[in-house]
Amino acid sequence: MSTLTCGIDIGGTKIAGAVVDATGEVLAEARVESPATDAQAVETAVASLVTRLAGDHSFGAVGVGAAGYVAADRSTVLFAPNIAWRNEPLGDELARLTGLRVVVENDANAAAWGEFRHGAGREVDDQLMITVGTGVGGGVVSGGRLLRGAYGVAAEVGHLCVVPQGLPCGCGNLGCLESYGSGTALVRNARRNPSPELLARAGGDPAAITGPLITRAAFDGDAFAIEQLAEIGRWLGHGIASLVAVLDPGLVVIGGGVVEAGDLLLDPIREAFDRELTGRGYRPRAEIVPALLGNRAGMIGAADLARE
Amino acid sequence: MSTLTCGIDIGGTKIAGAVVDATGEVLAEARVESPATDAQAVETAVASLVTRLAGDHSFGAVGVGAAGYVAADRSTVLFAPNIAWRNEPLGDELARLTGLRVVVENDANAAAWGEFRHGAGREVDDQLMITVGTGVGGGVVSGGRLLRGAYGVAAEVGHLCVVPQGLPCGCGNLGCLESYGSGTALVRNARRNPSPELLARAGGDPAAITGPLITRAAFDGDAFAIEQLAEIGRWLGHGIASLVAVLDPGLVVIGGGVVEAGDLLLDPIREAFDRELTGRGYRPRAEIVPALLGNRAGMIGAADLARE
Amino acid sequence: MSTLTCGIDIGGTKIAGAVVDATGEVLAEARVESPATDAQAVETAVASLVTRLAGDHSFGAVGVGAAGYVAADRSTVLFAPNIAWRNEPLGDELARLTGLRVVVENDANAAAWGEFRHGAGREVDDQLMITVGTGVGGGVVSGGRLLRGAYGVAAEVGHLCVVPQGLPCGCGNLGCLESYGSGTALVRNARRNPSPELLARAGGDPAAITGPLITRAAFDGDAFAIEQLAEIGRWLGHGIASLVAVLDPGLVVIGGGVVEAGDLLLDPIREAFDRELTGRGYRPRAEIVPALLGNRAGMIGAADLARE
Amino acid sequence: MSTLTCGIDIGGTKIAGAVVDATGEVLAEARVESPATDAQAVETAVASLVTRLAGDHSFGAVGVGAAGYVAADRSTVLFAPNIAWRNEPLGDELARLTGLRVVVENDANAAAWGEFRHGAGREVDDQLMITVGTGVGGGVVSGGRLLRGAYGVAAEVGHLCVVPQGLPCGCGNLGCLESYGSGTALVRNARRNPSPELLARAGGDPAAITGPLITRAAFDGDAFAIEQLAEIGRWLGHGIASLVAVLDPGLVVIGGGVVEAGDLLLDPIREAFDRELTGRGYRPRAEIVPALLGNRAGMIGAADLARE
Numbered sequence A, B, C, D: 001m002s003t004l005t006c007g008i009d010i011g012g013t014k015i016a017g018a019v020v021d022a023t024g025e026v027l028a029e030a031r032v033e034s035p036a037t038d039a040q041a042v043e044t045a046v047a048s049l050v051t052r053l054a055g056d057h058s059f060g061a062v063g064v065g066a067a068g069y070v071a072a073d074r075s076t077v078l079f080a081p082n083i084a085w086r087n088e089p090l091g092d093e094l095a096r097l098t099g100l101r102v103v104v105e106n107d108a109n110a111a112a113w114g115e116f117r118h119g120a121g122r123e124v125d126d127q128l129m130i131t132v133g134t135g136v137g138g139g140v141v142s143g144g145r146l147l148r149g150a151y152g153v154a155a156e157v158g159h160l161c162v163v164p165q166g167l168p169c170g171c172g173n174l175g176c177l178e179s180y181g182s183g184t185a186l187v188r189n190a191r192r193n194p195s196p197e198l199l200a201r202a203g204g205d206p207a208a209i210t211g212p213l214i215t216r217a218a219f220d221g222d223a224f225a226i227e228q229l230a231e232i233g234r235w236l237g238h239g240i241a242s243l244v245a246v247l248d249p250g251l252v253v254i255g256g257g258v259v260e261a262g263d264l265l266l267d268p269i270r271e272a273f274d275r276e277l278t279g280r281g282y283r284p285r286a287e288i289v290p291a292l293l294g295n296r297a298g299m300i301g302a303a304d305l306a307r308e
Helices: A039-054 A090-098 A107-118 A183-192 A196-201 A211-219 A223-247 A257-261 A263-276 A294-307 B039-054 B090-098 B107-118 B183-192 B196-201 B211-219 B223-247 B257-261 B263-276 B294-307 C039-054 C090-098 C107-118 C183-192 C196-201 C211-219 C223-247 C257-261 C263-276 C294-307 D039-054 D090-098 D107-118 D183-192 D196-201 D211-219 D223-247 D257-261 D263-276 D294-307
Strands: A005-010 A014-020 A026-033 A061-066 A077-079 A086-088 A101-106 A127-132 A136-142 A251-255 A287-290 B005-010 B014-020 B026-033 B061-066 B077-079 B086-088 B101-106 B127-132 B136-142 B251-255 B287-290 C005-010 C014-020 C026-033 C061-066 C077-079 C086-088 C101-106 C127-132 C136-142 C251-255 C287-290 D005-010 D014-020 D026-033 D061-066 D077-079 D086-088 D101-106 D127-132 D136-142 D251-255 D287-290
Touching: A005 A039, A005 A107, A005 A294, A014 A039, A014 A294, A026 A039, A026 A294, A039 A090, A061 A090, A061 A107, A061 A294, A090 A101, A101 A107, A101 A294, A107 A127, A107 A136, A107 A251, A107 A294, A127 A223, A127 A257, A136 A223, A183 A211, A183 A223, A183 A257, A196 A211, A196 A223, A211 A223, A211 A257, A211 A263, A223 A251, A223 A257, A223 A263, A223 B223, A251 A263, A257 A263, A263 A287, B005 B039, B005 B107, B005 B294, B014 B039, B014 B294, B026 B039, B026 B294, B039 B090, B061 B090, B061 B107, B061 B294, B090 B101, B101 B107, B101 B294, B107 B127, B107 B136, B107 B251, B107 B294, B127 B223, B127 B257, B136 B223, B183 B211, B183 B223, B183 B257, B196 B211, B196 B223, B211 B223, B211 B257, B211 B263, B223 B251, B223 B257, B223 B263, B251 B263, B257 B263, B263 B287, C005 C039, C005 C107, C005 C294, C014 C039, C014 C294, C026 C039, C026 C294, C039 C090, C061 C090, C061 C107, C061 C294, C090 C101, C101 C107, C101 C294, C107 C127, C107 C136, C107 C251, C107 C294, C127 C223, C127 C257, C136 C223, C183 C211, C183 C223, C183 C257, C196 C211, C196 C223, C211 C223, C211 C257, C211 C263, C223 C251, C223 C257, C223 C263, C223 D223, C251 C263, C257 C263, C263 C287, D005 D039, D005 D107, D005 D294, D014 D039, D014 D294, D026 D039, D026 D294, D039 D090, D061 D090, D061 D107, D061 D294, D090 D101, D101 D107, D101 D294, D107 D127, D107 D136, D107 D251, D107 D294, D127 D223, D127 D257, D136 D223, D183 D211, D183 D223, D183 D257, D196 D211, D196 D223, D211 D223, D211 D257, D211 D263, D223 D251, D223 D257, D223 D263, D251 D263, D257 D263, D263 D287
Parallel strands: A005 A061, A061 A101, A127 A251, A251 A287, B005 B061, B061 B101, B127 B251, B251 B287, C005 C061, C061 C101, C127 C251, C251 C287, D005 D061, D061 D101, D127 D251, D251 D287
Antiparallel strands: A005 A014, A014 A026, A077 A086, A127 A136, B005 B014, B014 B026, B077 B086, B127 B136, C005 C014, C014 C026, C077 C086, C127 C136, D005 D014, D014 D026, D077 D086, D127 D136
16 A cells, blocks of 8 residues: 555645655656636646646545635535635545545644654654744644644734734634735835835835845845834744744744844744743743755645545 | 543642543542642642542552643643642652653643533534633633643633733733733722712722622612623623634633623623624634533543543 | 904814804804815915804904814914825915914814813813824813923823724824724724624625614624724723823814714723723712813814814 | 913822022922811912012012812912812912912913923924823923813823723723823733732732832843833823824923833833824924923923913
8 A cells, every 4th residue: 555645735836746645755746837716727737737746656545635614524625715615625625536535624734734744854753843924824734633723724923913903814813923924014014115225126116126036135234124124023022922922832843934134033923022021930841843844844744634 | 451540630729629531520529728829738638639539549540630831741830829839740759759640731721621521512523611700711622622722821711911001910921911901900990989878888988899790789680780891791702702813722711710600791792702803794703602521621621631 | 342253173084163162152054165285276265264254244364273283372283184284384375364363273173172161171171182084183171281292292102002003094004093992993893794784784785884784783683883983992991091081181082974873982992091091099080071162173173263 | 570480280299399490490499297187277388488489589569380180260279189189269269368469370380381391392383291190190281372172171192092991090080191101000010910020029928029129120230120011101102192193292301200210111112102193203202201301290380380
């Protein structure tokens, strides 16, 4: 019997798939454009990607990571923010199309599981992962198990309220961590009052300021850019202090695109966390480290979840 | 072999013990004054209470709930706020004194486990319990297991930061949920600007305003007292919305002394929670219910934890 | 010599003018559509409105209230939010076109002056007026004199920051009072989570919920609508407590469209103010009353300012 | 007739007096210990200080600056925080004891007037002064006149609420600017988590950390101390942005003991102010400068107010 499984990560613009072995090694990889918001077309595309990967490697199960709320049956997507899935039996549908066993998981949970099994969290039993990209997501592993919640929608750490009556969030609430600590917040803040230097890098157009541009400027020593990263880092550290009070992980892993800024993001996170963790001095303190698997974490985690 | 176990709850002023059967029924119960802050005297008192209970019933194990950070070995108290325990091998010491197997757990965790096994949470697998007394504590059950964290100090839900740079908390931080949603907050708020009616109930002395006095006034229809309970309820509901975003429990159980106010506390909690839960409308919504076991929850839970 | 003057109020959609006597009585009144954003066309329209009013009554001076920053020369508009005036010599231009003496004032200041001279503030020397409409504006009279500031841009009370890192404001800042206490905030809040009753009044369409609709529902006893008005009232009372700490007026006058809600708005303002005014109990307390002159306050005030 | 007047500053521990000429020059100066909280003893001490100063110079009037709410009659102290004056006719009493005309003013107002007439604000007509010491106080000059308010208690700028539900203030409110931007806040913050370097300067005792110690460390380049000053500076700049939106002064003067830190305090104030002033870019911007008269500002201002 094969020890290989297939992991799929359904993103907003791309669908990525990989064949992964029991050690987390990626043996083959492929990706296709995502047919965007057409729910059925996405399923067809995933199925054909699976079939393509199955051409060279034999595997018995498929794990799928998808943005949205995934029910406890690990098949049904209750709600997806970007695709018109409402109570969609995604796993059953893909099983029908591929003839394989399929397990569906929230994409941030899948990435957290990937880091836990084969990345930054290999050595611990309790891991909090925070993904800092356009939004702020996360995944929690507790006692070696993925914390899925009663309805499969746990670990929405970006929607911790950090400022009562604060900035509006896409979720409809005010003051969510995501509104202060995401890549979107980074860019919004920088565009509001850009320094002349940063504006010059953007060709004089505030709208051309992007996250990677800020990060590059920061690596070049631009004080304004460094402060922009520090600002979102402080908010993330503040939120992590609250999350650690609740979850008490042995390790906090920071992933997502913005973590490319490295210690320019991580040090402000660590400083705020150290300053604000309740009971500091009377308890061991979880380390905060960058993720190791990059954007393959979701596929690797999904593949591993299918193995169980 | 006996199916009975003993549960101990070490409180600030009393130590309570019970013999509990596998259904959670309390067969015998006893309590002694706590020798306050003398660490060794507390251990001696617990041991003698266990011996006393063992006179009539035979049991093979003891579960102990204690305020403080309890290490993953379920024996060592890393730090206790009220007793001079620092890295105290409480479980080993009690085992030596009683000759029985001893399991130590944080008291709020023990109470949460009690409600989960034999109280309000019997029907669910994922339960968040919030204890609203002098402080705000809690316990989390996820997938049928107690969420203890890497260092045994999880579920410090009272130290979620809800107001950046807000009211000082006993933990040294600013803006903790405990500073806005506890019984202490209830009394502090009411004393600041008491209504003439409430002040009259307190014999004209603001310092004589207590939580039970506010609750009695509220039951009598006093609008000011009702608003005071609603105010802390709104903060609790606000905090629970954040906690549920992270934990996704199937049920939220509210315990502690302040829950005696019943729906005068619970309805404002529910309203704020309903208004602020992220993704509301796209996910099942956890019910918020009062605890069932009162102040026996800790003993019953501790006894059950010793059974495992 | 005539004791009559002319008062002009340049609004976003209408330009209103009146001939006013020394007692504040309006002898004649006229209005025209505003040519919107065309700066010169607005000046021509004002001049022709003045000429029309001058047909029946003789007056020697014109007072003009306009949204924007008006320089200390009381002629130059430094910046207007809705019209393309930048350092526009509005007063000089109108004087040239009409052959009359012209005094320009910020529109909210003009309205505050009108209430002070001939409306709710007749009896005091120190008055704070807050105008609650689409935005939150204001005007301050101190020691019988309009507080204009060094650059004629004082009393921007809607841009007091009440929530650090809070809701974005049209001015580019975060957390301005205007974002919490304006008619716009009232409607935004109500649309976010409308009660079924209010939604039914709006024909099922959240976008059809307006300020007047909320006010009517509140007058009919709709609890949700009453709470919406109370919410913005509490924020206004909160802001007024800060403003009174700085300005110590003898009277606070609330004007603008939202004050049509009467005590449903004013009582929550008063309660929050009473609860939060610094030094309460050790100082006389300014009363909070509705404006008396309605939308004529600006014209009447502008006319009076031209008389001085 | 003499152009000299006498200015008195009644502080918490000292009473200082000076004979001042019309140009603000101090011709003679004396001080006595304050008999603390005994109201009548303070009056006797002031009177004897005046008599002593009158020995060498002839003056016709006395100006007195005192902490507290001073009524519009400029004689009656409605309430004083540190002395048992309640509706005390301080001016009349001192006039009786000294035989001279006496004018009483709030001490922060007197200091603001001193800077306006003979210090940093000589060139402007509209000045906001903020005094940063144990607390945060202030005084406002508008159109060349002291803004006293209807009840003589204006310019309590330290009690602007900057954090809803924030840190408790001595005034009984939550979240006042004083709780974030005062010397007391500076010391409280530094003591909470002192750096090893700062702690070493304080001989290892957090309680020995004082404002001057922090300032000295900052001048020596201690990064932690610099950040402590920057933190209160940012809050002050944040508060000043709100105050300038309301008052539109031509100049902001910063006085009080903490301003000894110079640009280490002033630059963070300026940066936060520049970032947060509403309408920035469309209006002239008030400069922020240090006070010039030090702790003589109150005496000089009081003397000048007696001259009018």
